[in-house]
Amino acid sequence: MVAPAYRIGVDVGGTNTDAVLMSGRQVVASAKAFTTADVAEGVVHSVTRLLENAGLEEGRFDAVMIGTTQFVNAFVQRSNLTPVAAIRVALPKADGIPPMSGWPEDLIEAIRPEIYMVGGGAYYTGKDYAPLDEDAVRHAAVDARSKGFEAVAISASFSPIRPDLETRAAAIVRSVMPDARITLSAQVGGIGLIERENAAIINACLGDMAAQVVGSLVRAFRNLRIEAPIFLSQNDGTLISTQTARRFPIMTCSAGPTNSIRGAAFLTGLDEAIVADIGGTTTDIGFLLRGFPRETTAANDIGGVRTNFRMPDVLSIGLGGGSLVVGEPGKLRVGPRSVGYRLQSEALVFGGATLTATDIAVRADQAAIGDPGRVADLPASLVEEALAVIHARIEAAVDQVKTSPRPMPLVLVGGGGILVSRHLKGTSEVRRPDHADVANAVGAAIALISGRVDKLYDVGSLGREAALDLAKGDAIAAAVAAGALESEVEVLEVIELPMTHMKSGSVQIKVRAVGPVAALV
Amino acid sequence: MRTVDTLQDIQDMARGAVLLGTGGGGDPYIGELFLQAQLKHGRKARIVDVNEVDDEAFVLSIAGIGAPSAMVEHLVSDKLLLKLLGRAEAFYGRRVDTLISAEIGGVNSMFPLALSAISGVPVVDADGVGRAIPHIEMTTFSILGVKATPCLVMDENGNVATLEATDDRTAEDVIRGITAALGASIYGALYPMSGRQMKATAVRGTLDETLRIGQVIRLGRESSEDLFADLLAYLGRNGRMAKILFDGKITDVTHETRDGWHFGRATLGALGDGSDMFTVDFQNEFTVARLNGRTVTIVPDLITILDRETGEPLTGERLAYGQRVKVLGYAADPLLRLPESLEVLGPRMFGLDEDFRPIEALSGD
Numbered sequence: 040m041v042a043p044a045y046r047i048g049v050d051v052g053g054t055n056t057d058a059v060l061m062s063g064r065q066v067v068a069s070a071k072a073f074t075t076a077d078v079a080e081g082v083v084h085s086v087t088r089l090l091e092n093a094g095l096e097e098g099r100f101d102a103v104m105i106g107t108t109q110f111v112n113a114f115v116q117r118s119n120l121t122p123v124a125a126i127r128v129a130l131p132k133a134d135g136i137p138p139m140s141g142w143p144e145d146l147i148e149a150i151r152p153e154i155y156m157v158g159g160g161a162y163y164t165g166k167d168y169a170p171l172d173e174d175a176v177r178h179a180a181v182d183a184r185s186k187g188f189e190a191v192a193i194s195a196s197f198s199p200i201r202p203d204l205e206t207r208a209a210a211i212v213r214s215v216m217p218d219a220r221i222t223l224s225a226q227v228g229g230i231g232l233i234e235r236e237n238a239a240i241i242n243a244c245l246g247d248m249a250a251q252v253v254g255s256l257v258r259a260f261r262n263l264r265i266e267a268p269i270f271l272s273q274n275d276g277t278l279i280s281t282q283t284a285r286r287f288p289i290m291t292c293s294a295g296p297t298n299s300i301r302g303a304a305f306l307t308g309l310d311e312a313i314v315a316d317i318g319g320t321t322t323d324i325g326f327l328l329r330g331f332p333r334e335t336t337a338a339n340d341i342g343g344v345r346t347n348f349r350m351p352d353v354l355s356i357g358l359g360g361g362s363l364v365v366g367e368p369g370k371l372r373v374g375p376r377s378v379g380y381r382l383q384s385e386a387l388v389f390g391g392a393t394l395t396a397t398d399i400a401v402r403a404d405q406a407a408i409g410d411p412g413r414v415a416d417l418p419a420s421l422v423e424e425a426l427a428v429i430h431a432r433i434e435a436a437v438d439q440v441k442t443s444p445r446p447m448p449l450v451l452v453g454g455g456g457i458l459v460s461r462h463l464k465g466t467s468e469v470r471r472p473d474h475a476d477v478a479n480a481v482g483a484a485i486a487l488i489s490g491r492v493d494k495l496y497d498v499g500s501l502g503r504e505a506a507l508d509l510a511k512g513d514a515i516a517a518a519v520a521a522g523a524l525e526s527e528v529e530v531l532e533v534i535e536l537p538m539t540h541m542k543s544g545s546v547q548i549k550v551r552a553v554g555p556v557a558a559l560v
Numbered sequence: 561m562r563t564v565d566t567l568q569d570i571q572d573m574a575r576g577a578v579l580l581g582t583g584g585g586g587d588p589y590i591g592e593l594f595l596q597a598q599l600k601h602g603r604k605a606r607i608v609d610v611n612e613v614d615d616e617a618f619v620l621s622i623a624g625i626g627a628p629s630a631m632v633e634h635l636v637s638d639k640l641l642l643k644l645l646g647r648a649e650a651f652y653g654r655r656v657d658t659l660i661s662a663e664i665g666g667v668n669s670m671f672p673l674a675l676s677a678i679s680g681v682p683v684v685d686a687d688g689v690g691r692a693i694p695h696i697e698m699t700t701f702s703i704l705g706v707k708a709t710p711c712l713v714m715d716e717n718g719n720v721a722t723l724e725a726t727d728d729r730t731a732e733d734v735i736r737g738i739t740a741a742l743g744a745s746i747y748g749a750l751y752p753m754s755g756r757q758m759k760a761t762a763v764r765g766t767l768d769e770t771l772r773i774g775q776v777i778r779l780g781r782e783s784s785e786d787l788f789a790d791l792l793a794y795l796g797r798n799g800r801m802a803k804i805l806f807d808g809k810i811t812d813v814t815h816e817t818r819d820g821w822h823f824g825r826a827t828l829g830a831l832g833d834g835s836d837m838f839t840v841d842f843q844n845e846f847t848v849a850r851l852n853g854r855t856v857t858i859v860p861d862l863i864t865i866l867d868r869e870t871g872e873p874l875t876g877e878r879l880a881y882g883q884r885v886k887v888l889g890y891a892a893d894p895l896l897r898l899p900e901s902l903e904v905l906g907p908r909m910f911g912l913d914e915d916f917r918p919i920e921a922l923s924g925d
Contacts, residue, residue: 131717132637135639135674160634163633169717197633230633232633233635333881335880440882444830444833495629535815
């Protein structure tokens with residue numbers, strides 16, 4: 040007889056660090072603590088509280104899953120960035136747009152990069168247009184070493200179909216700089232040299248910080264005597280190991296909204312729904328499709344730098360529990376200004392002097408928070424109008440996110456769900472699952488493992504079916520290599536983008552496959 | 561004569577070029593970065609008006625040729641463009657006085673500007689179509705009697721091909737073959753002509769139009785006015801009709817390649833409770849827009865899809881399920897609506913079984 044097995048999900052947000060304890064599909068307990076400057080401290084507080092809430096002295100922990108926005112925040116705030124030497128293998132092509140051409144000046148100053156462009160590269164057919172200039176790579180590495188660089192990003196023309204161009208360059212760099220942290224562009228992006236190279240450079244400059252944060256999280260759990268393997272959530276709601284997160288911090292950059300949408304799916308059992316995460320200042324509305332968030336297809340900027348990372352397609356509006364209620368009767372506005380984290384001191388129900396959306400909800404008996412006596416005098420007409428405005432704003436946003444007029448279920452997660460009390464146009468029902476306030480952490484705890492490919496395949500000679508099978512096989516293999524259980528891996532998404540203007544039959548195929556963590560099954 | 565002085569101008573022009581690209585033409589982002597890199601080195605593109613060009617001047621088009629998905633990997637080389645200009649002058653036996661864009665829609669609006677910054681040769685404020693088109697024989701130059709060849713194409717490795725074709729349709733086929741053999745991303749110098757010929761065949765004022773479109777969208781966004789109303793007012797300034805054809809959400813996008821063309825269809829549904837169905841077909845560029853099956857704008861009139869919040873124009877590759885967009889219809893330049901033009905770039909040349917009807921007639925107002 041073995042003790043029940045648990046897993047811990049943690050979401051490190053800007054304000055709160057949430058934790059949940061799960062056993063199978065059951066949420067056993069949850070806890071919240073403030074996020075701290077040293078991420079690990081907040082995690083320790085939250086998890087300690089979690090184990091207390093669960094009344095758990097000891098147990099068998101199978102896995103710890105953590106979602107964090109630390110890395111992307113560091114990049115956006117330009118803090119703790121490692122100087123990067125960027126080596127691009129593409130000459131004689133591409134010299135008109137050197138690496139980091141479109142980057143904001145303040146970011147270039149923060150990273151203090153050195154740029155090297157060397158010979159080599161491949162056509163879309165996979166054939167070399169120029170051989171890798173090994174001497175030039177060596178010279179670049181020697182120069183970078185002499186200048187004290189420890190992080191290197193390597194990119195090459197068409198490396199998604201010729202990854203050896205980058206791995207051979209990396210071997211040369213490593214022979215000169217044995218301790219360098221090296222990011223290869225083909226490991227972090229698909230077709231599109233600029234976007235892929237940008238992702239590699241972003242990743243390289245987060246290297247020191249990733250080692251530090253991940254190291255500190257690992258130590259935190261060791262100190263809590265939780266010895267389970269630790270995973271981090273990545274953008275698409277699937278997991279990577281701490282070793283991978285250390286090497287590829289960029290893969291975690293928009294895990295937050297993804298985890299909240301995935302958590303909502305799990306808590307309601309819905310597969311397709313609109314999910315509104317109503318916080319203190321904003322409401323993030325996303326679209327749950329086949330159990331995963333719908334993703335954007337446009338180029339995504341991270342801190343002013345263009346990448347081709349897929350992000351959850353989330354519409355953010357300035358409406359939350361802390362939104363200010365202002366204006367004359369008949370012209371009332373709710374948000375976008377908000378008291379934010381000062382809600383607990385500034386809202387009327389907490390003894391403050393600012394009329395917030397939360398006060399309206401309390402006055403309308405939608406929530407029992409603070410002292411209802413302090414809002415008892417608010418005129419009914421004001422409350423009625425404010426509620427109408429709140430519901431109308433959410434309705435408009437829901438309508439924008441939806442793709443068909445057919446009514447769909449709406450899932451409310453996050454603390455601000457108290458603002459909603461009425462039927463919302465375009466929705467078939469409004470669901471408020473248990474544990475909605477920690478849906479993010481639940482999303483982390485239920486995450487799967489994924490594998491992706493984004494490459495050009497020769498449909499002309501292989502035939503479409505064979506090329507698709509090849510691409511799917513590559514994605515499944517990538518998922519299994521990342522730790523997914525092979526027998527359970529499914530192909531979730533297949534996108535074909537034909538090569539325009541050419542008869543050649545090369546098709547860019549993107550495939551995503553996901554499966555459960557092998558260690559948990 | 562004026563110069564392109566700021567990063568802002570370059571960004572505005574790139575955004576305007578996407579709008580005129582009607583879904584195709586290649587994303588000008590590469591051209592935008594390339595031009596910005598020149599500006600950082602203190603090299604500015606120079607623009608002259610059509611009437612500033614001497615009748616006897618030698619005018620030449622510089623263009624990137626190939627597949628957008630190859631160009632995003634191979635980017636562009638300033639050394640190559642400068643070499644191309646030198647080789648072209650040797651080939652034609654005279655100095656190039658003025659550069660011109662072959663198609664203003666998409667990335668080829670930017671390469672002549674970048675070469676101008678590198679070489680000092682000015683670019684004339686005009687182009688060969690006022691939008692994007694998929695073939696060499698579809699420019700107004702070609703239609704109105706200026707042939708694309710003799711021409712010269714080259715790549716960064718030093719491969720150079722010169723061509724004298726019997727007609728531009730043949731030139732298109734031959735250059736396509738060369739392009740594929742050289743990795744689907746090369747650069748060319750074509751449509752050699754005199755200033756007089758340029759004045760007779762070019763669509764005028766289109767470089768300025770890209771800048772102004774970009775400015776209108778950017779300023780509209782910043783000032784929180786109705787940016788679409790501003791945009792329509794600007795586009796309609798010369799009596800050319802511009803109209804929002806549909807406001808909705810993309811519910812489906814299909815892609816397919818046949819014979820080197822990128823075919824597809826975007827299907828849109830109404831916002832809210834509306835039941836209207838809108839489709840936009842594309843063949844590299846958007847070719848026909850239909851509301852509930854009825855044609856409302858058709859090639860060579862322009863169709864562009866823009867983000868309904870930001871006004872950002874979207875290329876065909878960027879369209880995806882769930883996007884909230886407005887579809888813009890815009891009357892083509894009168895040169896494109898001449899009978900001889902419609903024979904080359906009218907609906908039937910794109911396999912559509914209907915004749916061209918102007919947006920003014922189709923939109924019913």
